[in-house]
Amino acid sequence: MMPSTKRKFLSTAAGLLAATALAGPALADYPDSPVTLVVPFATGGSNDIVARQLGRQLSEMWGQPVVIENRPGGGATVGSLYVSEQDPDGYTIQIASVTFTMNPAVQDDIPYDPRADFTRIALVGQVPLVIGARPNIPADTPEELFEYLRQHPGELSYGATGVGSIQHFAGELLNQQAGVDVEAIQYSGGGPAMVDVMGDHIEYSIGSMTQMLPQIVEGNIKPIAVTSLERSPAAPEIPTLHESGLEGFEVLQWWGILGPAGMDEDIVEFLNASINEVLATDEFREFLAGDGGEPRPMSVQEFHDFMGANFDRWEEVAVDAGMRDGN
Amino acid sequence: MDLWANILIGLDTAITPNNLLYCFLGVFLGTFFGVLPGVGSLAAVSMLLPITFYLEPTTALVMLAGVYYGAEYGGSTSSILLNLPGTPSNAVTCLDGYPMTQQGRAGVALLVTTLASFFGGSIGIIALFALAPLIVKWALVFGPAEYFALMLFGLVAAATVTQDKPAKGLAMVVFGMALGTVGTHLATGAPRYTYGYAELRDGINFIALAMGLFGVSEMILSLTRTVNKPFNQKVSLRSMIPTRDEARRTFLPMLRGAGIGGLFGALPGTGPSIGTFVGYALEKRIAREPERFGKGAIEGIASPESANNAAVQTAFIPTLTLGIPGSATMAVMMGALLIHGISPGPGLMNSNPEIFWGLAVSFWIGNVLLLALNIPLIGLWVRVLKIPYAILYPAVICLICIGVYTVRNSVLDVGLVMMFGLLGYALRLMRFELAPILIGFILGPMVEENFRRAMQIYRGDWLVIASRPIAGTLLALTVLMLLWTLWSVVRRRRRGGLVSPLAGD
Numbered sequence: 001m002m003p004s005t006k007r008k009f010l011s012t013a014a015g016l017l018a019a020t021a022l023a024g025p026a027l028a029d030y031p032d033s034p035v036t037l038v039v040p041f042a043t044g045g046s047n048d049i050v051a052r053q054l055g056r057q058l059s060e061m062w063g064q065p066v067v068i069e070n071r072p073g074g075g076a077t078v079g080s081l082y083v084s085e086q087d088p089d090g091y092t093i094q095i096a097s098v099t100f101t102m103n104p105a106v107q108d109d110i111p112y113d114p115r116a117d118f119t120r121i122a123l124v125g126q127v128p129l130v131i132g133a134r135p136n137i138p139a140d141t142p143e144e145l146f147e148y149l150r151q152h153p154g155e156l157s158y159g160a161t162g163v164g165s166i167q168h169f170a171g172e173l174l175n176q177q178a179g180v181d182v183e184a185i186q187y188s189g190g191g192p193a194m195v196d197v198m199g200d201h202i203e204y205s206i207g208s209m210t211q212m213l214p215q216i217v218e219g220n221i222k223p224i225a226v227t228s229l230e231r232s233p234a235a236p237e238i239p240t241l242h243e244s245g246l247e248g249f250e251v252l253q254w255w256g257i258l259g260p261a262g263m264d265e266d267i268v269e270f271l272n273a274s275i276n277e278v279l280a281t282d283e284f285r286e287f288l289a290g291d292g293g294e295p296r297p298m299s300v301q302e303f304h305d306f307m308g309a310n311f312d313r314w315e316e317v318a319v320d321a322g323m324r325d326g327n
Numbered sequence: 328m329d330l331w332a333n334i335l336i337g338l339d340t341a342i343t344p345n346n347l348l349y350c351f352l353g354v355f356l357g358t359f360f361g362v363l364p365g366v367g368s369l370a371a372v373s374m375l376l377p378i379t380f381y382l383e384p385t386t387a388l389v390m391l392a393g394v395y396y397g398a399e400y401g402g403s404t405s406s407i408l409l410n411l412p413g414t415p416s417n418a419v420t421c422l423d424g425y426p427m428t429q430q431g432r433a434g435v436a437l438l439v440t441t442l443a444s445f446f447g448g449s450i451g452i453i454a455l456f457a458l459a460p461l462i463v464k465w466a467l468v469f470g471p472a473e474y475f476a477l478m479l480f481g482l483v484a485a486a487t488v489t490q491d492k493p494a495k496g497l498a499m500v501v502f503g504m505a506l507g508t509v510g511t512h513l514a515t516g517a518p519r520y521t522y523g524y525a526e527l528r529d530g531i532n533f534i535a536l537a538m539g540l541f542g543v544s545e546m547i548l549s550l551t552r553t554v555n556k557p558f559n560q561k562v563s564l565r566s567m568i569p570t571r572d573e574a575r576r577t578f579l580p581m582l583r584g585a586g587i588g589g590l591f592g593a594l595p596g597t598g599p600s601i602g603t604f605v606g607y608a609l610e611k612r613i614a615r616e617p618e619r620f621g622k623g624a625i626e627g628i629a630s631p632e633s634a635n636n637a638a639v640q641t642a643f644i645p646t647l648t649l650g651i652p653g654s655a656t657m658a659v660m661m662g663a664l665l666i667h668g669i670s671p672g673p674g675l676m677n678s679n680p681e682i683f684w685g686l687a688v689s690f691w692i693g694n695v696l697l698l699a700l701n702i703p704l705i706g707l708w709v710r711v712l713k714i715p716y717a718i719l720y721p722a723v724i725c726l727i728c729i730g731v732y733t734v735r736n737s738v739l740d741v742g743l744v745m746m747f748g749l750l751g752y753a754l755r756l757m758r759f760e761l762a763p764i765l766i767g768f769i770l771g772p773m774v775e776e777n778f779r780r781a782m783q784i785y786r787g788d789w790l791v792i793a794s795r796p797i798a799g800t801l802l803a804l805t806v807l808m809l810l811w812t813l814w815s816v817v818r819r820r821r822r823g824g825l826v827s828p829l830a831g832d
Contacts, residue, residue, distance in 0.1 A: 044662015
């Protein structure tokens with residue numbers, strides 16, 4: 001009888017599956033089907049571009065397709081909520097950026113717990129931001145900029161890309177550490193903010209190297225400083241804030257890989273090792289260097305602590321700067 | 328002579344068999360997605376972007392650009408035939424395009440649209456070639472104060488687009504602006520009217536709103552019509568040719584539309600829709616018989632379609648030369664270049680002239696292909712209307728739901744289509760115009776954001792806005808326009824409605 005044979009087969013298969021699950025994960029086989037890498041943003045942004053490069057190299061390494069799935073919306077909350085609700089079997093992972101650890105510091109209504117609902121797998125890379133000022137600003141160095149800002153307390157504005165964005169955090173941190181009072185003006189993206197700097201409408205914007213460097217080369221934007229502790233190889237002539245009197249000033253855009261909470265440790269270690277292997281390739285290094293970034297391999301434990309420290313730090317900055325009040 | 332050298336560089340790139348092939352493919356797919364209800368140009372470009380990762384950067388952009396203007400073009404087809412605008416710009420085309428269909432003249436409307444699109448697109452491309460460096464400088468003068476004044480101007484111009492009672496039109500504009508407030512407030516990060524839906528943090532999906540208000544409400548309305556059969560359409564080639572009078576009335580609006588669209592499109596902060604709103608409003612203002620508008624006036628499709636396509640082309644100016652995308656679609660397009668390691672910006676024209684000029688030439692080739700592709704298709708599209716509504720409408724509703732769902736994987740958006748369908752039906756029963764809702768929805772948030780930014784930058788001193796030359800002039804024009812509207816209403820009242828029996832009810 002066909003049906004009963006089929007049922008018997010299914011129950012056997014289910015039993016076998018249960019047995020393997022009990023005996024530990026099928027790490028030996030992982031990944032034996034396509035892995036979905038969720039990008040919680042639209043196509044074409046930095047998260048998407050990094051995810052696609054990483055995905056392509058991982059799939060070459062594994063011989064399994066890595067499917068990029070864009071689930072944009074709600075400032076990445078739609079996509080992250082989706083990932084947090086998937087099976088923690090290693091077949092659904094996501095890319096997350098520094099803003100993942102910034103959002104909870106300024107938003108109350110995130111539909112998941114960013115600290116508890118995710119497994120932290122690996123850090124991919126990081127890139128500094130650059131302070132780009134209007135070309136005719138009466139300041140050429142960070143020190144001169146601080147002086148100029150101090151002479152005009154409460155009169156000047158800088159451009160950011162939304163409350164709790166990396167540009168906003170960088171700007172408020174600058175206000176705190178330099179002891180100045182510059183008002184954040186929110187734009188819908190780094191591009192529009194940069195145009196208003198070029199058009200002499202606001203003083204500066206702390207934006208991505210990718211966006212700023214072409215304008216800097218043409219003299220439409222005056223570079224003041226980068227936000228990393230060391231100078232960027234992509235623009236070594238631009239000083240750091242750290243060396244210009246704001247000791248320890250560091251705001252970096254980074255991308256990491258997360259999965260749903262409760263992933264098997266062996267699979268996490270496997271993913272971490274695979275990703276670090278990609279980071280070590282010249283191809284990936286050159287890919288990130290094109291935009292002033294660099295790979296930053298970390299062990300699972302290091303990345304876990306790294307994210308924890310990020311959550312704590314942005315919480316503190318947000319409280320000190322009163323960012324929750326929308327200032 | 329520089330111009331010729333540039334055109335030659337462009338031709339060299341654009342005319343390779345590979346680029347020609349992908350240009351055609353882009354235009355074809357774009358038209359296809361644009362005609363599909365529920366899929367706008369943004370969705371079409373986003374969906375096809377991953378395919379282009381494996382192409383040469385220039386080829387990738389040639390194809391995506393083809394998808395973009397192909398979809399903008401295709402969107403006008405569904406606007407005219409089924410009252411289904413796929414993009415904000417196409418909403419204006421519905422106003423007179425759909426009445427023409429109801430009069431059995433869909434063929435004429437589609438032909439005029441095709442020609443106006445081609446004409447506007449060509450003017451936009453000429454502007455791209457000749458004026459790109461100039462426009463870039465001019466665009467930078469526009470800060471938050473100027474954008475605020477410009478958007479306000481567009482909003483007030485749009486409020487007068489409505490035919491009957493200005494008060495009713497204004498009410499709908501305000502309602503649209505209210506819908507536009509849904510989502511995260513940019514300046515404070517506070518969620519507004521999201522009711523706990525993460526999807527609503529980005530605001531209401533435009534496509535869901537437009538498809539519901541225009542399309543679904545139209546279908547509900549058709550159920551109540553006593554004679555429930557398709558509008559009788561002539562499909563012969565001769566029926567597509569406009570009358571002499573129409574041809575005469577098409578040319579100047581097309582020219583003005585291209586000018587307005589091209590100008591506004593080149594500004595990085597506007598997007599193509601405002602040009603179509605203003606173009607339509609202008610035609611209505613200067614028309615001898617403004618009451619014909621909204622009832623199938625040929626100027627009412629010629630001007631906005633020409634403006635739309637001119638703006639689509641000039642929108643590449645800020646994207647390519649400043650690296651600043653003027654619209655969400657342009658942002659995706661820029662992403663395509665970034666993925667290939669090319670940073671659009673002021674250096675692009677010098678460092679990669681073959682990309683810049685190759686694209687510009689390919690745009691024109693794409694427009695020619697659109698023309699060649701679509702004139703034969705008009706007959707086919709018109710035949711779609713011969714399908715009995717009992718079959719056509721359920722199929723269209725299915726397509727809308729699938730399209731809207733696919734774009735964001737959101738069930739909420741499908742629910743919104745239906746909700747707005749019922750709302751649109753109710754509003755039409757009360758004889759409210761629907762287009763002003765979309766205009767308010769698009770421009771409202773831009774007015775708010777720019778006003779907020781201007782107020783912050785000038786520390787709450789609104790006189791600064793009025794004292795800036797461009798912003799001040801635009802504000803003065805806006806006031807003049809308001810006064811003119813009031814005056815014409817008063818004048819009409821005095822004459823006791825004798826002048827325009829169509830204007831009141």
